[in-house]
Amino acid sequence: MKINKPLYYCTECKAILPSLDKLLFVEEKSTKGFCSEACIEDFYIPLIRHFESIELNMRKNLGIEEEKINFNFSDKQLVDEVLSSFDEVWKVSNELDEEIFTYIKHYDKFSGVVICKVYSGEASFVFLSTTTRSRQFLAEIRTGEKVNNKEQSAEGEFPKEFSEDFSEDDFNFMQLLENKKSVLLAELLVKRKDDDIPFEDFMLYESCFPETLETPDEVFESRDKEGDTFIVYIKSYIKERENFFYIISCLKRKDKENEDSPDVSVFPVLAFPTNDLDLYSEFRTGKRIAGHLNN
Ligand SMILES: [Zn+2]
Secondary structure (H helix, E strand, O other): OOOOOOOEEOOOOOOEEOOHHHOEEOOOOOOOEEOOHHHHHHHHHHHHHHHHHHHHHHHHHHOOOOOOOOOOOOHHHHHHHHHHOOOEEEEEEOOOOOEEEEEEEEOOOOEEEEEEEEEOOEEEEEEEEEEEOOHHHHHHHOOOEEOOOOOOOOOOOOOHHHOOOOOHHHHHHHHHHHHHHHHHHHHHHHHOOOOOOOHHHHHHHOOHHHHHHHOOOEEEEEEOOOOOEEEEEEEEEEOOOOEEEEEEEEEEEEOOOOOOOOOEEEEEEEEEEEOOHHHHHHHOOOEEEEEOOOO
16 A cells, blocks of 8 residues: 555545545635535635625725615525626636636616636635625625626636526526536546546646637537537647647537527537547547548
């Protein structure tokens, strides 16, 4: 038995985990991993206090400590709505490249605000949620860099098309997307070989994401067990020091307005680099709809 082998442990309780896939992550570009939701909460709760106290001070300064907004849904619904159909997103990064996002959604009579961490393109931990009618309060809330909805804020998976007219169809599709993501990720974790590109290095390959979508070497279309259509984009990179593939698996969505319409949109479900030919082959299934083999 070797004393020093790859070690994965919970950032909070230091429990040793058997493998990387047992770690839960909250932050993009971070090695902070956790053994459980409970440890995630324990770790971040002091930051919730931090944001709450700032909010309280801001409200005191503006004389709106007692601002009461009646909205006829729960706090959780508010958070879900603000995150899924936001009007504005702001991003603050520190010198360690850690990012915290502020989401704002404007309702008729008030605005909803959610401050959170984002992981894999979705909110992973909420520090603060609040509502306000005060323009000044909103002005103070808007800090950092405004994220253009089109821009790929974290992993590029903000469904910008949904920011307006978010319908039940959209909601169902988002849920489907989430489910597919968990399934694909779980499969990937099982199939990945130990010597494949480590997760912590994935951020080094971010620039491959747009390149692969724009100029893929191969594109495949296939259906999964549930009959949903996936489009897989693959680009091979031959570099001085390493060769690898970048693979993006996207879920296809037909135009909801018109079922017969040929217009389709594709939404990235999973994107990753790999140097494993077997894994690459696994994704080359279905009908090749574009591209040629690069030798
Ligand atoms: Zn733990």
